[in-house]
Amino acid sequence: MKGCSKRAAFLFIPFTLFALLCVTAVKFLLLKSETSKNMKLPELADIRKAHERIKPFIHRTPVLTSEQLNKIFGCELFFKCENFQKVGAFKFRGATNAVLSLTDEEKRSGVVTHSSGNHAAALALAARMNSVKAYIVMPETAPAVKKNAVAGYGADITYCKPTLQAREESCRKIMDKENAILIHPYDNFNVICGQGTAALELLEQRYDLDIVIAPVGGGGLMSGTSIAVKGLNIKIRVFGAEPQNANDAYISFTTGNLTPSVNPLTVADGLLTSLSELTFSIIGKNVDKIFTTREETIIECMLLVWERMKIIIEPSSATVLAIIKENPDVFRGKKAGLIISGGNVDFRKLCSKLSS
Amino acid sequence: MKGCSKRAAFLFIPFTLFALLCVTAVKFLLLKSETSKNMKLPELADIRKAHERIKPFIHRTPVLTSEQLNKIFGCELFFKCENFQKVGAFKFRGATNAVLSLTDEEKRSGVVTHSSGNHAAALALAARMNSVKAYIVMPETAPAVKKNAVAGYGADITYCKPTLQAREESCRKIMDKENAILIHPYDNFNVICGQGTAALELLEQRYDLDIVIAPVGGGGLMSGTSIAVKGLNIKIRVFGAEPQNANDAYISFTTGNLTPSVNPLTVADGLLTSLSELTFSIIGKNVDKIFTTREETIIECMLLVWERMKIIIEPSSATVLAIIKENPDVFRGKKAGLIISGGNVDFRKLCSKLSS
Numbered sequence: 239m240k241g242c243s244k245r246a247a248f249l250f251i252p253f254t255l256f257a258l259l260c261v262t263a264v265k266f267l268l269l270k271s272e273t274s275k276n277m278k279l280p281e282l283a284d285i286r287k288a289h290e291r292i293k294p295f296i297h298r299t300p301v302l303t304s305e306q307l308n309k310i311f312g313c314e315l316f317f318k319c320e321n322f323q324k325v326g327a328f329k330f331r332g333a334t335n336a337v338l339s340l341t342d343e344e345k346r347s348g349v350v351t352h353s354s355g356n357h358a359a360a361l362a363l364a365a366r367m368n369s370v371k372a373y374i375v376m377p378e379t380a381p382a383v384k385k386n387a388v389a390g391y392g393a394d395i396t397y398c399k400p401t402l403q404a405r406e407e408s409c410r411k412i413m414d415k416e417n418a419i420l421i422h423p424y425d426n427f428n429v430i431c432g433q434g435t436a437a438l439e440l441l442e443q444r445y446d447l448d449i450v451i452a453p454v455g456g457g458g459l460m461s462g463t464s465i466a467v468k469g470l471n472i473k474i475r476v477f478g479a480e481p482q483n484a485n486d487a488y489i490s491f492t493t494g495n496l497t498p499s500v501n502p503l504t505v506a507d508g509l510l511t512s513l514s515e516l517t518f519s520i521i522g523k524n525v526d527k528i529f530t531t532r533e534e535t536i537i538e539c540m541l542l543v544w545e546r547m548k549i550i551i552e553p554s555s556a557t558v559l560a561i562i563k564e565n566p567d568v569f570r571g572k573k574a575g576l577i578i579s580g581g582n583v584d585f586r587k588l589c590s591k592l593s594s
Numbered sequence: 595m596k597g598c599s600k601r602a603a604f605l606f607i608p609f610t611l612f613a614l615l616c617v618t619a620v621k622f623l624l625l626k627s628e629t630s631k632n633m634k635l636p637e638l639a640d641i642r643k644a645h646e647r648i649k650p651f652i653h654r655t656p657v658l659t660s661e662q663l664n665k666i667f668g669c670e671l672f673f674k675c676e677n678f679q680k681v682g683a684f685k686f687r688g689a690t691n692a693v694l695s696l697t698d699e700e701k702r703s704g705v706v707t708h709s710s711g712n713h714a715a716a717l718a719l720a721a722r723m724n725s726v727k728a729y730i731v732m733p734e735t736a737p738a739v740k741k742n743a744v745a746g747y748g749a750d751i752t753y754c755k756p757t758l759q760a761r762e763e764s765c766r767k768i769m770d771k772e773n774a775i776l777i778h779p780y781d782n783f784n785v786i787c788g789q790g791t792a793a794l795e796l797l798e799q800r801y802d803l804d805i806v807i808a809p810v811g812g813g814g815l816m817s818g819t820s821i822a823v824k825g826l827n828i829k830i831r832v833f834g835a836e837p838q839n840a841n842d843a844y845i846s847f848t849t850g851n852l853t854p855s856v857n858p859l860t861v862a863d864g865l866l867t868s869l870s871e872l873t874f875s876i877i878g879k880n881v882d883k884i885f886t887t888r889e890e891t892i893i894e895c896m897l898l899v900w901e902r903m904k905i906i907i908e909p910s911s912a913t914v915l916a917i918i919k920e921n922p923d924v925f926r927g928k929k930a931g932l933i934i935s936g937g938n939v940d941f942r943k944l945c946s947k948l949s950s
Binding site: 321322541544545548550551581583588589592593 | 897901904937945948949
């Protein structure tokens, strides 16, 4: 019996391990299929549909050029100027598409988001233009100018402590109480499709580009841009531009593991957020490379555009030019389309940063 | 005899006084006719000719609008954006017209001016584009960025002490030595005609205006603007905008006596110069009113345009909006065309001013 029980034990251990392995594998496959099921990735056709949907509400922003900057950088630059979009940023495209994609019943319930930035203003305006109630959760520390902008668009603002936990909790409460639909700033199929329409227009306006560059924060703009560009012309290279001080997309992209930023700190305040699983999937599939850039180069390139082109771009937008400055060999002689994400700048705050 | 000489003396004194008066009057009339003879004032036809002449060289700048600013100011605003002109200012129009109006012999001799601002860069570029040598006298204290810009356009720069006397002396030496033609920044018929082409385009782009406003410094832009506008439509009111801290045009206009500024000090650094006899004559004839504005309003309106329109305008340009802000009753419900003179801003310098 002793020998027999020993043999049984020998058989039992690998069997148990094998069984455990099988259960884990099945669980993993189930989870993966569940995630995949939930994560239908947008395609060019979805972006085209979004464009048709939002066209009457958005500005078709201009594509500007500058002989002086072409000379400085040794390549041909085409600036798709979303700083001239409504609310001063591309965010209005995604927010409008999300609101217009709601069912009538959902529209009656209203929309909710937590944001202190451009998405809050964009959703508030998109909702108002479509007679939908918007609930915006903002940290009580948000600048007065932003609070006023959102209030000016008629949104119902809830102030909370300036922590992610407090924001999410306030949001959840509103969702429970008002049945409002959450419109996430980037982890949202319709938002991504809306953001992709800027690149769609860029390529309608300039079809002969070699490269398209977009800034990467949460990845909504980068995702939409990459789907639109690769869908229209697989040969165009799509690059992401990210501050070195908030380089989660760079790390996630190069390691293949979704890795959020920890305490990012950059002048490009629109790029503090980290990729979501959805945007990570899209970017991994469609983007050719992500470049990071230094803070000094971001500020230098922002001021260069202000000085030479006489247009206001925000620091987040300047990252796309900053990666060209730091990698001249990659771009020399090329035609590059740059998605200028927005032009919302707090001048007095920026001035004290520049003076210090 | 005593009585007789007394009588003669009584007759002699009034006669002498009368004779003196007559001589003075004749001298005055002769002088006036001489001045008028030298001061052929430009007319609409001259501005039209200038426009035909410079058209291939200049940008036809856009006329921009902003729903938000219309709402804030309670009137319809049409911004003629010379900040997007070559060298970033309307000055390129006048300089180009002056260079193109030279005879072949004069072109061979080259042009000269003294300026540390936009006119220097404008003349340098206009000259280079027409293969004419440009000599620019600049104060040695001029900012490096301006020195580099002028040098970049291939001009021959002479540095001098930062006094008007030193500048004029350096200029005269070059005129004597090189036989170069002086192109004054505003006291020049062809320069004024060139500057007037901005308003000509504005009224081609928007013919239904009630008011046109231009900033007043030396009066070149104001003169050209007023001739163009009144020539095209006498009913359109033409206003000048001037900083309170450099209000020579306001004083000269309201008193009827040409009165230069003494030590003007304003953030609108393009408006430090005083009217000349020529520009004073034109403005007196064609401008309906000159408004002055406070420094704080100039800065506030400049930042407002940056924030809302996402375009860079320089402080001098912001005066046209500042007078609307300070005189709302005059402009309410009106359609006003604003000549945005330029967008050349030294950001780091401005920032230290805003921060202080």
